[in-house]
Amino acid sequence: MNKLIKNIALLLCISVFISSCETIDYDDTNQNPNGPTSPVTSQLFTSALTWVPVITIDEVSILYMQHITQGQYPGSSRYETLTSSYDGWYTGPIMNLNEVIKINEGPDAGAALTYGATENQLASAKILRAYYLQYMTDSWGYLPWSEAFQGVANSRVAFDSQETLYNYMFAEVDAALAMISNAAGPTGDFMFGGDMDKWAALGNNLKATMALRISDVNPSLAKTKFEQAAASGMLILDNADNLEYNYGTDATSNSPWYDNFETREDYILSVTMVENLRSNLDPRLFEMAEEARDSVHPSPNFPGGIDAGYVGAPNGAVNGNVPDYSFITSDIIYEHDFPSPIYTAAQMRFALSEAALKGWTVTGDAATHYAAGIQASMDYWGVDPADATAYIAAHPYTGIADIAYEKWVALYLNGPEAWAEWRRLDAPYLPPSPFAAVQEIPKRDAYDPSVEDNNAANYAAMVAAQGPDNIYTKLWWDVN
Structure with missing residues (x-):
């Protein structure tokens, strides 16, 4: 009898416990009450923007261009940076921008409106992604792209040719420019403060730069794209319109210099x-x-x-x-917040000078833009107007060699652009370091060894198409 009573009591306790559990709501047990409940695209975009100084202050390319050299540790000045990895770009800013684009093109776009108009979030993310991709392909050449970003579903992807990547970037920038509206810009944009006119300027100046870059390998496409950019009225002609990356004064946001x-x-x-x-x-x-x-x-x-x-x-x-x-x-x-130029009046004036020399449809002739480019550079550096006038008079325009030299000077400390234009133009003459094991200025970055280790078949196909994976193989657009 006692055993029976105990069993009945146990069953009653279990039934009470079960019935009480049915009234408990566990839906929010694993939810963080302080976490976001909708996609925060502004944070993703802000994080992606912090990579701009990786380009604007790329010391290795500045050293290659002999604007500066090194003190007691001259490795990069001797071209000893034999390989470099692009992994950080894929897992950092590109991934963040991909997510911004995915959210704004998907069912959560409405929830992301808090952080700017959908079309303007998309436009700025696509332009910034193209800006990063151009830097990457002008460094390494072929890159995984059209098959990339699939994670474990496809970790051994083919490489896209540099020509394919340039065609993609032109299409991406054109699509982005077409969707820019007068609505709110991205709220995570600490670089331009959500000013979509500046994003339109970045897109058009990037487009013109890309066009000139491929002008020796695809002159018809280069002409079309450059003329479109010039006709937009957005090319920078005055230092007041320079596109710059501004730093803060605290340790987390100040200048890398x-x-x-x-x-x-x-x-x-x-x-x-x-x-x-x-x-x-x-x-x-x-x-x-x-x-x-x-x-x-x-x-x-x-x-x-x-x-x-x-x-x-x-x-x-x-x-x-x-x-x-x-x-x-x-x-x-020695200043925390001296800004880094992205595109300047001097740079774009020299681009227009070369375009005019090529016979492309632009306003103004080669000599006029050349002189204006020198003047813009002099003004940017605070040179006395009389000294600038005297210099311009003493160095008149005679042809492409003059443009190449003055562009090299004007791009002082803008390593990636100076390096790319020097490779394209083969001018001005820069003597290789006599202290280097191989006395030849590098033409590209070589891939990190992990690329071959983890993706051997596609790596081999890429090398067969592009050339030996070393720092002296020329890129697709570098034919001079």
């Missing part, structure tokens, strides 16, 4: 840069650089020897006593 020089002094002016400016009596020398602290040049060239304090270092040498040489102007290296 400031960080580079906060505790070390690794970068100094290259002898190539200093001597070109000196020999041409270029007044930008005094604005782009600081006087050396511990030495003077034995053969000054300016009247009164005012350039004696400006000394360039041999490229690739172990320049251990860096105070013997000139540093980058203190405005850049």
Whole structure:
């Protein structure tokens, strides 16, 4: 009897417990009450934007272009950066931008309206993605793209040719420009503050730059795309319209140049840069650089020897006593928030000069844009107007070599663009470092060894099409 009573009591307890459980709502047990309940595209876009300085302050390409060189650790100045990885681009900003685009093209687009109009979120994300992709393909050449972003479903993807990638980028930028509206811009846009006119300018200046880049391998497409960009009225013709990346003054948002020089002094002016400016009596020398602290040049060239304090270092040498040489102007290296140019009036004036030289339909002739490009560069660096006028008069336009040289000077510290244009034009002449094991300035980045290890068949097919995977193989558009 006692056993029976105990069993009945146990059953009653179980039934009470079960019935009480049925009244408990467990739906929110695994939900974070402080977390977002809808897609936050603004955060994804903000994160993607933080990668712009990786391009605008790419020290390796600046070293290749001999604007600067290194002190006691000259590895990159000797072309010892033999491989590099693109993985961070895919897992970082590209993934974030892909997600912004996916959300705004999918069923959650309405929930993302809090962070800007759908069409403008899409346009800015597509333009920024194309800007990043151009940097990537102009560094490595072939890249996984059309089959990429599938995760474990397809981790061994084929490489797209650089020609295919350029065609994709043109289509992407055109589509983005067509969808820009007067509605709200992306709220995560700390670079342009959601100003869609600036995104339209970025798209058109990118488009013109891409067009000129392929002008030797596909002149008809290059002409069409450049003329479209020029006709938009969005190409930068004045420094007031320069597109720049602005930094903050705190440790998390300040300029990488400031960080580079906060505790070390690794970068100094290259002898190539200093001597070109000196020999041409270029007044930008005094604005782009600081006087050396511990030495003077034995053969000054300016009247009164005012350039004696400006000394360039041999490229690739172990320049251990860096105070013997000139540093980058203190405005850049000792100010937290000196902005980095993305596209400038000088750069685009020289692009228009070359377009006019090619006979493309643009307003103005080659000589006019050439002189305006020098003037814009002089103004950007704060050169006295009389000195700028004298320099322009002493260096009249005669052809493509003049454009190439002045563009190289105007792109001072914009390594990726200077490197790409130097490869395309094969000018001006830059002497390879005599201290390098191979005395040849690199033409591309080589892939990280993991690419071949993890994707052998597609890697082999890519090498067969593009050429040997080393830093001296020319890219598709580099035919000079």
